[in-house]
Amino acid sequence: MRTPYGSLLLVGLGGLFAGVTGPLLSAFVPLLVRDALGEQRTAIGAVMAIDNVLLLLLVPWAGAASDRASAHGRGRLPIVLSGLLLAAVGMALFPFSARFGLFGLVGAIVVLYSGINLQRSPFQALMVDLVPSRFRSLANGSVTFQMCVGAIVFLMLGRMLGMRLAFLIAAGAVLAIAGAFALGLREPTVSESSAAEATFRSLLEAARSAARGVVPGMRAIFAASLLLQLTFQTFTTWYALHGTKRFGVRPEDVSLGFIAWAVGGVIGALPAGVIGVRIGRRNAMLVGFGLMAVCLLALDRVTQASQAVPLLALASACWTLPTVNAYPLFVEPIPRQRRGVLAALFLLCMALSGAIGDPLNGALFDLFGGYRPLFWMMAGYTALAFVAVLFVPRGAGEAETGPDSAPSSTATARSGSAVTGRVRC
Numbered sequence: 001m002r003t004p005y006g007s008l009l010l011v012g013l014g015g016l017f018a019g020v021t022g023p024l025l026s027a028f029v030p031l032l033v034r035d036a037l038g039e040q041r042t043a044i045g046a047v048m049a050i051d052n053v054l055l056l057l058l059v060p061w062a063g064a065a066s067d068r069a070s071a072h073g074r075g076r077l078p079i080v081l082s083g084l085l086l087a088a089v090g091m092a093l094f095p096f097s098a099r100f101g102l103f104g105l106v107g108a109i110v111v112l113y114s115g116i117n118l119q120r121s122p123f124q125a126l127m128v129d130l131v132p133s134r135f136r137s138l139a140n141g142s143v144t145f146q147m148c149v150g151a152i153v154f155l156m157l158g159r160m161l162g163m164r165l166a167f168l169i170a171a172g173a174v175l176a177i178a179g180a181f182a183l184g185l186r187e188p189t190v191s192e193s194s195a196a197e198a199t200f201r202s203l204l205e206a207a208r209s210a211a212r213g214v215v216p217g218m219r220a221i222f223a224a225s226l227l228l229q230l231t232f233q234t235f236t237t238w239y240a241l242h243g244t245k246r247f248g249v250r251p252e253d254v255s256l257g258f259i260a261w262a263v264g265g266v267i268g269a270l271p272a273g274v275i276g277v278r279i280g281r282r283n284a285m286l287v288g289f290g291l292m293a294v295c296l297l298a299l300d301r302v303t304q305a306s307q308a309v310p311l312l313a314l315a316s317a318c319w320t321l322p323t324v325n326a327y328p329l330f331v332e333p334i335p336r337q338r339r340g341v342l343a344a345l346f347l348l349c350m351a352l353s354g355a356i357g358d359p360l361n362g363a364l365f366d367l368f369g370g371y372r373p374l375f376w377m378m379a380g381y382t383a384l385a386f387v388a389v390l391f392v393p394r395g396a397g398e399a400e401t402g403p404d405s406a407p408s409s410t411a412t413a414r415s416g417s418a419v420t421g422r423v424r425c
Helices: 003-038 041-048 051-071 077-130 133-161 164-183 192-197 201-210 217-245 249-278 281-299 303-330 334-369 373-388 408-420
Strands: none
Touching: 003 041, 003 077, 003 133, 003 164, 003 334, 041 051, 041 077, 051 164, 051 334, 077 164, 077 303, 077 334, 133 164, 133 249, 133 334, 133 373, 164 201, 201 303, 217 249, 217 303, 217 334, 217 373, 281 303, 281 373, 303 334
């Protein structure tokens, strides 16, 4: 089978969307909210929580809706395009929203994050629908690569051009991504039999069955993915405080560490997909977690911020191995008519790390009396993730083992029973 380079490039634009929007929002949304509310920290936290509320509401709803639309022949792409267009409007409006006071700012935030969260789970399911099983690690590598490139480019644009112009350029980039999707992506058709099964009740039952461990290895992948995201969030949230205290440098100098992480993601993303294809997704994740733990322990021993930069880039390159291969391994046994809601469950599992990670890490830093054990903690989370992957049965979730690779007559029976829990696959 020939590698579908065109599809891989187009699907990767979903990652570019995340890279275009995410860093700008992280850099500028808190500042505008603070300017609008002053030092009312509780109110600031309430406004900043809008994103999480919309994620909890829209990600599962959109996943189930995309499954129903796909099963009835309408496809997931219209939902993805709707989210992109809404996000583009929000990006264009946001820099000017403060002129209309708090209500204008909150309205722009709602529009923007509604668009972002609306497309998340349908896009994840669409990627699997479009890309043959053998190449899904490469597809996810393309997503991660373009996400990291977009993050670097738009962080630089934000610093050079200022918030307003950077947001307008980002809105144009999101519109261009939507146009490329609309013109370049063509969803495969589905049978009438699948449409009859894709009710909202059956999708909820699929999620409950998956959480009970009906599909072999799924709970272990949930645990590993949560710990992977927890490791990443620990770095992004706490490294600035750790670096300034430990190395005695300015915050501007610590930012080189974040740039190094993004560069490592660019370097490692595509090779991580290739490695997943060559040695298997489970093995690639184990190698990545093992090498990442070594890098993190080495980072604990450096004495200068400049020495940490190359090690952070190397740790990030290792991080791409589980990042790129976890979702393809998770989604492989899931039939098409359940992918949207199970993709939503995967995304919510990773989001859970944010809900528990910051309070947990804060408590640990209080226990240790400072930020010094940051990299030991990250290494510990990585080691636990390594152990979790060991509980994934060999061969489970690997390429061409799912329902897409089975004869159509048996694929429907196997996929329906595997996720609803009536028959163990």
